[in-house]
Amino acid sequence: MSFYKPSFRHPDSPTNQLGLTRKAYEGGISTLCAGCGHDSISAAIIQAVWGLNIEPHRVAKMSGIGCSSKSPNYFLNKAHGFNSVHGRMPSVTTGANVANRDLLYIGVSGDGDTASIGMGQFAHVIRRNLNMTYIVENNGCYGLTKGQDSATADEGSQSKKGKINPFEAIDLVALALELGATFVARSFSGDKQQLVPLLQAAMSHKGFALIDVVSPCVTFNNHPGSTKSYDYTREHVEAGAVVDFVPMAQEITLDQVKGSTQKVALHNGDSVELSKLSDNYDPTDRVKAIQTLHEHKSKERLLTGLIYLEPESDNFHDILNIPDTPLNQLDEKTLCPGSDALSQINLGLK
Template identity: 65%
Template sequence: MSYIKPKFEHPRAPKNALGYTRKEYEGSLSTLCAGCGHDSISAAIVDACFELSIEPHRVAKLSGIGCSSKTPAYFLNNSHGFNSVHGRMPSVATGANLANRDLVYLGVSGDGDSASIGFGQFAHVIRRNLNMTYIVMNNGCYGLTKGQDSATADQGSVSKAGSVNNFEGIDMCAIAIELGATFVAQSFSGDKGQLIPLIKAALSHSGFSLINVVSPCVTFNNNPGSTKSYDYVREHNEALSSLDFVPVKEEITTEYDEIDVKMVEMHDGTFIKLNKLHQGFDPQDKLSIINALQVARQKDEILTGLLYLDTESVELNDLIGTVNKPLNSLTEKELCPGSEVLEKINAGLR
């Protein structure tokens, strides 16, 4: 499926606070299969960035290898992109962030990229609490090599060819919480209403934000028996909460004293309004979510929504005491100690 993307834009297309239209956040035409969940996620990224009024060129989008990792070409054409090597996007994102802490870092990866070949980098970027949003487009299979099971395929899930997966599937959210992720969410590519505010909240979080999005592979893993098919996910999706993202300037008019609603203030002064659909669960309480994830697993439920949030998060640059000024903007004067100092060093080596 490849068409020329229409250049037409409605003259009265709505503009965001920066005066940009949604078009300015879009990318090139997707070459993924028609109906691919990943395209919905790309669209949600475009909406989230547009609505948040992020300057597109202040975003750096990075990916690894695989179908999911192709998507940065399909959103934010005015952002620099980096399609790295398989499973190694986290290290490239880390280096980029160390060089310029002022940009917004958006990483896109898949289940093969993050749960298999790049599992090590996935774990360690979380430990370091790198300030980035990390979206896993999780379809339980290797799409680009024609449908082999991935490490997130659930035990017992049936492939298109009819074989049953014998191995334990990796729960990306559970492992991320265990490793110290400070923002963990799960969603479904078919639920734009939930996904967009989650992406907005993740982008507003200072520290590592994981959004694991179940994103069915229409070509290789959408068959009956698959636990990552559209039908299965719709049936087993258990939303923990619905979420509204409240920008910093918006006046809070509603009364939020209802028992099921929680307002969480983000690092940048924005708020998340959480409408709890489940009792006995608090996204700021790690134990309650670890427990909820285990229970859901036993019941074959996929918990979605904001799972965990640490509002006290300290991101990597602050953890290691780096100056506020981006390192890539340091001048030669700030970088080079000069000949006088060198002469003293020489003297100490005699």
């Protein structure tokens, strides 16, 4: 059976500063289950990149294996892309990033691809502060293999077959904070108003940016007793640092403001508006962010929004002193300066 996406769009569809409509940022027709939260995330990515005025071919979308790793096919069909093996997306992204630092790297992974087989790679890509946006489409189960509990399934959560998960869940947000991630956020696939500006802020951050997105699996993990269902998430979600992305060229106002507001500058000149639950919560304080996360977890509340941001840090390219020119654009003379240069290097090692 063949499927075709209609090519017609309204002639007055809004355009961004590049003169492009959202159609230029779309992908293929989704083959995921109807109502899958992953499709909502894809729609949010389309809106975020369109709003940032980034040309689609300036993006590289990377993935591993799983339902989540299929979703890059459903957005930015004119972007570069690489679907790697299970759990190995971070290392492939690292290699691509070293070769061409000028692209925007969006890594899409799942709770199995990240928290199980890919855990080691996830830890090291954080440690290296690679310049990328890492999106975890977290549904607490393995959808491609009929809904077994994943490593992020909460203790006590009930599977569709009625089995209770006896193991403590791996909290990827808490882990990222402990490992030194410089941008950490959590959102819900059903809250596009929160997710889009979070994505824009993450994509503008110079360094590693994690967004853990609770994305219910409508087929295997959206029933009473599941802690990753739509109903449970809506009942237990609580916004920590409500974020609105503020480009340099225009100001975007918050629809809802709780408590005080703080503007945090990112080092590329962009900024983020933070609406905080209370005056004593500082999202640039890593220790406080970890403490707040655990406080909410003890009350069975799901903390979302911008949880931590380190405004200034050395990313992977800074640490290794990689030249501004992408390595894939360096000529032979620069890469092979000759025997005299090699002799000088050897003298310095004596």
